[in-house]
Amino acid sequence: MRQSLWDPVVIAIALVLAIPVFVIVGNVFVPAGEVWQHLYSTVLSDYITNSLLLMIGVAIGSLLLGVTAAWLVSMTEFPGRKHFEWALLLPMAIPAYIIAYTYTGMLDFAGPLQTSIRELTGWGYGDYWFPEVRSLQGAAIMMTLVLYPYIYLLARAAFLNQSLCVLEVSRSLGNGPWKTFFSVALPLARPAVIAGLSLVLMETLADYGTVQYFGVSTFTTGIFRTWYGLDNAPAAAQLAAILLLFVFVLLTLERYSRRKARYHNTSRGQRTLGRFRLKGWNKLAAILICFFMLLFGFLLPATQLAIWAIDTAAEVIDEQFFSLVMHSLELAASAAILVLVIALILGYGRRLNPTPLIRSVVRIASMGYAIPGTVIAVGIIIPFGYLDNLLDSWIRNHFEFSTGLLFSGTIFALLFAYMVRFLAVSLHAVETGLERITPSMDEAARSLGCRPASILSKIHIPMLKSSLLTAVLLVFVDVLKELPATLILRPFNFNTLAVKAYELAADERLADASSASLAIVLTGIVPIIILNRSISSHGERSLGER
Amino acid sequence: MTNKNSWFKNSWLMNTWLVAIVVSICGIVSVPANALSEVKMPEAKIQEVNIYSARKEALIKPLLDKFTGQTGVKVNLVTGKADALLKRLTSEGMNSPADILLTTDAGRLHRAKMAGVTQAFQSKQLESAIPSRYRDPEGQWVALSLRLRPILYMKGKVDPAELSSYEDLANPKWKGRICIRSSGNIYNQSLVASLIAANGEAATEQWAKGLVANFARAPKGGDRDQIKAAAAGQCDIAIANTYYLVGMLTSSDAAQAAAAKKMAVFWPNQKARGAHVNVSGAALTRSSKHRDNAIKLIEFLASEEAQQWYAEINGEFPARIHVPVSEVLKAWGEFRADTLNLSRLGELNTQAVMLMDRVGWK
Numbered sequence: 046m047r048q049s050l051w052d053p054v055v056i057a058i059a060l061v062l063a064i065p066v067f068v069i070v071g072n073v074f075v076p077a078g079e080v081w082q083h084l085y086s087t088v089l090s091d092y093i094t095n096s097l098l099l100m101i102g103v104a105i106g107s108l109l110l111g112v113t114a115a116w117l118v119s120m121t122e123f124p125g126r127k128h129f130e131w132a133l134l135l136p137m138a139i140p141a142y143i144i145a146y147t148y149t150g151m152l153d154f155a156g157p158l159q160t161s162i163r164e165l166t167g168w169g170y171g172d173y174w175f176p177e178v179r180s181l182q183g184a185a186i187m188m189t190l191v192l193y194p195y196i197y198l199l200a201r202a203a204f205l206n207q208s209l210c211v212l213e214v215s216r217s218l219g220n221g222p223w224k225t226f227f228s229v230a231l232p233l234a235r236p237a238v239i240a241g242l243s244l245v246l247m248e249t250l251a252d253y254g255t256v257q258y259f260g261v262s263t264f265t266t267g268i269f270r271t272w273y274g275l276d277n278a279p280a281a282a283q284l285a286a287i288l289l290l291f292v293f294v295l296l297t298l299e300r301y302s303r304r305k306a307r308y309h310n311t312s313r314g315q316r317t318l319g320r321f322r323l324k325g326w327n328k329l330a331a332i333l334i335c336f337f338m339l340l341f342g343f344l345l346p347a348t349q350l351a352i353w354a355i356d357t358a359a360e361v362i363d364e365q366f367f368s369l370v371m372h373s374l375e376l377a378a379s380a381a382i383l384v385l386v387i388a389l390i391l392g393y394g395r396r397l398n399p400t401p402l403i404r405s406v407v408r409i410a411s412m413g414y415a416i417p418g419t420v421i422a423v424g425i426i427i428p429f430g431y432l433d434n435l436l437d438s439w440i441r442n443h444f445e446f447s448t449g450l451l452f453s454g455t456i457f458a459l460l461f462a463y464m465v466r467f468l469a470v471s472l473h474a475v476e477t478g479l480e481r482i483t484p485s486m487d488e489a490a491r492s493l494g495c496r497p498a499s500i501l502s503k504i505h506i507p508m509l510k511s512s513l514l515t516a517v518l519l520v521f522v523d524v525l526k527e528l529p530a531t532l533i534l535r536p537f538n539f540n541t542l543a544v545k546a547y548e549l550a551a552d553e554r555l556a557d558a559s560s561a562s563l564a565i566v567l568t569g570i571v572p573i574i575i576l577n578r579s580i581s582s583h584g585e586r587s588l589g590e591r
Numbered sequence: 592m593t594n595k596n597s598w599f600k601n602s603w604l605m606n607t608w609l610v611a612i613v614v615s616i617c618g619i620v621s622v623p624a625n626a627l628s629e630v631k632m633p634e635a636k637i638q639e640v641n642i643y644s645a646r647k648e649a650l651i652k653p654l655l656d657k658f659t660g661q662t663g664v665k666v667n668l669v670t671g672k673a674d675a676l677l678k679r680l681t682s683e684g685m686n687s688p689a690d691i692l693l694t695t696d697a698g699r700l701h702r703a704k705m706a707g708v709t710q711a712f713q714s715k716q717l718e719s720a721i722p723s724r725y726r727d728p729e730g731q732w733v734a735l736s737l738r739l740r741p742i743l744y745m746k747g748k749v750d751p752a753e754l755s756s757y758e759d760l761a762n763p764k765w766k767g768r769i770c771i772r773s774s775g776n777i778y779n780q781s782l783v784a785s786l787i788a789a790n791g792e793a794a795t796e797q798w799a800k801g802l803v804a805n806f807a808r809a810p811k812g813g814d815r816d817q818i819k820a821a822a823a824g825q826c827d828i829a830i831a832n833t834y835y836l837v838g839m840l841t842s843s844d845a846a847q848a849a850a851a852k853k854m855a856v857f858w859p860n861q862k863a864r865g866a867h868v869n870v871s872g873a874a875l876t877r878s879s880k881h882r883d884n885a886i887k888l889i890e891f892l893a894s895e896e897a898q899q900w901y902a903e904i905n906g907e908f909p910a911r912i913h914v915p916v917s918e919v920l921k922a923w924g925e926f927r928a929d930t931l932n933l934s935r936l937g938e939l940n941t942q943a944v945m946l947m948d949r950v951g952w953k
Contacts, residue, residue, distance in 0.1 A: 083945050083948065084948075087945075087948040087949055088948050149812070153819075154820060154823055154825050155816075155819040155820055155822065155823035155825070155850070157846075159823075160823065163824075169824055170807075170823075170824050170825050179811045179812065257773075257775065258811070258812065258813075259811055260773050260809055260810050260811030260812070260953055262953060266775060269775070270775050270944065272674060273672075273673075273674045273775075273777070274774075274775060274777075274780060274940070274941070274944035275941050275944050275945065276702065276940060276941050277941070278678075356843070356844075357843070360843075419672070419675055422675065423675065423678050426678055426679050426682045426683075427678075427682050429682070430679075430681075430682030430683045430684060431682070433683070433686060434683075434684050434685075434686055437686055447686075449686050449688070450683055450686050450687070450688065453679070453682070453683050454669075454679075454683070454688065532670070532671045532672070532675070533671045533672070533675040533676070533678075533679060534679075535669060536669070537641060537667035537668060537669050537688070538667050538668055538669075539669075540648070544670075548647040548648055548649060548670065549647075549649065551647070551813075552647060552649075552650075552813075552838075553812070553813045553814070553815040553816060553835075554838075556843075556844055
């Protein structure tokens with residue numbers, strides 16, 4: 046493609062993907078009546094405080110877990126490290142609301158653990174203290190447990206790709222492992238860590254299932270309460286617009302804060318830097334940290350799901366179940382590839398020519414990740430319905446036949462929703478990858494007469510391999526878990542695993558929902574293992590071969 | 592450095608993704624084909640009917656299959672949240688493929704009617720089977736099952752003689768003894784709407800303040816969760832729809848069944864207006880292209896056979912008169928249900944939610 050074509054193509058794609066965001070923001074100008082006065086004087090401060098506290102809690106928790114784990118498995122050596130490397134990604138395959146239901150089932154007042162405590166001791170309600178799972182803190186912990194892998198994944202790739210010279214210099218200057226970590230490795234990994242963190246926070250803001258079940262009123266529950274309960278769709282959209290504004294400011298601040306910093310390596314490492322060999326208490330601590338993350342994030346909930354599934358599988362798994370798995374797989378694979386292609390075009394376009402216009406449209410297009418899926422879905426239903434009806438009446442006038450609805454209620458609408466919702470995931474992975482490639486590489490290729498498209502395919506894509514795989518697989522797993530947009534946009538007679546799991550779980554039939562939930566987890570594990578192999582082999586190569 | 596060749600040659604990983612790409616392309620290509628084939632076929636000749644359903648698949652599909660078996664009419668189904676489906680219906684306009692909108696509460700039927708996406712239809716069968724208070728006065732929707740929301744109490748901890756009405760639950764004697772779910776839930780919104788209809792807004796607000804002060808815990812979980820909490824000793828009274836109790840009683844999960852057995856049903860307000868009732872129901876869409884089949888299906892859902900299924904399998908009360916109910920439901924005795932026009936629940940819903948916001952009912 047010619048240089049001159051990139052800009053209009055990038056802008057056009059970004060604008061189309063930004064349509065749902067514009068539809069939502071467009072509601073700002075629709076008068077919503079007196080409802081704002083009511084919200085302001087009653088529940089709004091709750092929504093804001095709870096959302097903020099939840100974000101702070103999840104941010105602290107997932108940074109601690111994600112960065113620690115990434116550092117341990119990529120830079121140190123301890124028994125079991127190789128297995129923890131991939132196992133620590135597993136919690137990512139569990140939808141947040143499923144882990145919330147599962148822990149509630151185990152730890153709630155009426156659950157088996159507390160019931161046996163009461164039976165053993167003869168205590169009643171109020172006689173003893175037990176942490177309340179279904180609380181704001183509980184919600185923060187649940188989300189931390191399943192969201193830290195985003196940070197872990199991106200931070201680990203960054204640690205593995207770091208120029209070893211830099212680390213070596215740090216160590217030769219007499220810095221110990223801790224000093225090297227805090228003053229060299231972590232600052233260098235910052236774009237990756239921040240990218241992971243912003244994904245985690247956007248996902249936290251968009252969550253509805255967990256907070257709704259836990260009775261925590263956040264911005265998201267507020268949006269739905271205003272829409273469903275107060276029957277005031279404009280006010281609900283205005284709340285969503287505030288949420289968007291919030292995310293926009295957050296993303297802008299993040300970009301601004303590192304406006305001058307550059308993160309690409311000018312030299313690649315020449316040879317393997319030995320991992321820090323942990324000994325004694327340090328070794329034990331590393332093993333225990335990784336083990337407990339795995340235990341609480343995956344082993345416990347998955348075991349509970351498996352126990353329930355054994356009891357109920359016979360009733361739930363029938364010939365239809367297989368088609369659910371296929372639908373989920375097809376959707377996830379198609380969406381992951383589509384989103385990757387778009388993320389590459391947008392990410393590369395922004396690198397080629399980072400004008401303020403291009404940067405802002407791309408940023409707006411990638412904000413869909415922070416909006417609850419149902420709201421995105423409505424932002425798609427409205428313009429698609431409008432377009433369909435417009436086309437239909439135009440064709441009817443000119444050709445005297447009816448096209449009906451061409452886009453609404455098709456897989457196309459669904460895939461479009463995934464593009465809007467998950468572009469951020471793919472784009473973050475692609476961009477952190479691109480940032481590590483020095484622009485002099487582009488310049489050299491350009492001076493040799495390469496066009497941008499061939500630079501992308503000959504130089505960047507091969508160098509970005511692990512970032513691209515990360516992007517594809519993150520979106521794959523996200524689509525597998527995606528519920529609200531799928532629920533409302535899917536065609537007739539089309540179900541996915543997430544829909545099945547949700548319908549049963551929402552009726553508090555958790556045991557019946559476990560087979561579908563477990564199937565989501567199992568389907569998600571395969572790509573996670575592939576992803577891990579690619580990252581570690583890529584990392585090892587960069588450590589060793591050059 | 593990795594060069595171009597090794598990226599393309601690179602092993603099984605690449606193959607995996609090639610397969611994925613092919614699968615996805617097939618998926619994408621097959622879609623427009625489907626969409627086109629639907630357009631080309633003359634609509635009237637396909638024996639089918641399309642449903643947007645807020646009722647979950649597991650709770651309606653068996654009946655739809657039965658209908659297809661009896662009539663040969665294919666039923667296409669999308670399930671989802673009522674307001675989102677309503678949005679889809681509204682945006683699709685006259686081209687919407689949906690023939691029927693199924694909802695699980697009267698408020699949403701009312702909303703659909705107000706949004707102008709439904710149409711009136713006449714059916715002698717429905718008029719004789721379903722009492723008029725469970726039908727829209729203008730014939731745009733009809734109720735298919737009744738969802739009662741009585742007071743459930745813990746046997747042995749509460750003397751039923753202490754209980755009388757919803758209004759009485761604000762009495763300080765119930766302090767710390769009541770479990771009820773969040774006010775975000777439509778059944779609580781409808782309950783409060785019915786109280787506003789009966790006692791006025793000011794009195795209901797006063798009542799809601801008292802009720803919130805009596806909560807045993809901050810609202811969380813669903814209706815089954817309140818029953819479990821009461822059975823475990825966290826509270827003495829749970830407010831829940833009856834079919835959840837039935838679902839637990841007949842559950843294969845022993846713990847759920849045991850919890851449910853500890854609870855008993857009390858029908859409140861029997862001396863005056865009766866226990867609060869909501870309905871699930873069906874509306875005919877304005878855009879319907881299979882009108883005859885749609886009406887046939889609604890009539891089937893109101894037939895004695897289907898209504899009995901609602902009672903047996905779902906634990907809901909039939910909307911049709913003179914339908915025998917299951918043993919479980921029979922055991923709870925005869926009761927009087929509120930005769931308030933169901934449209935009122937929809938009209939008062941916003942007021943109810945604002946009221947609950949004001950009294951701090953989370």
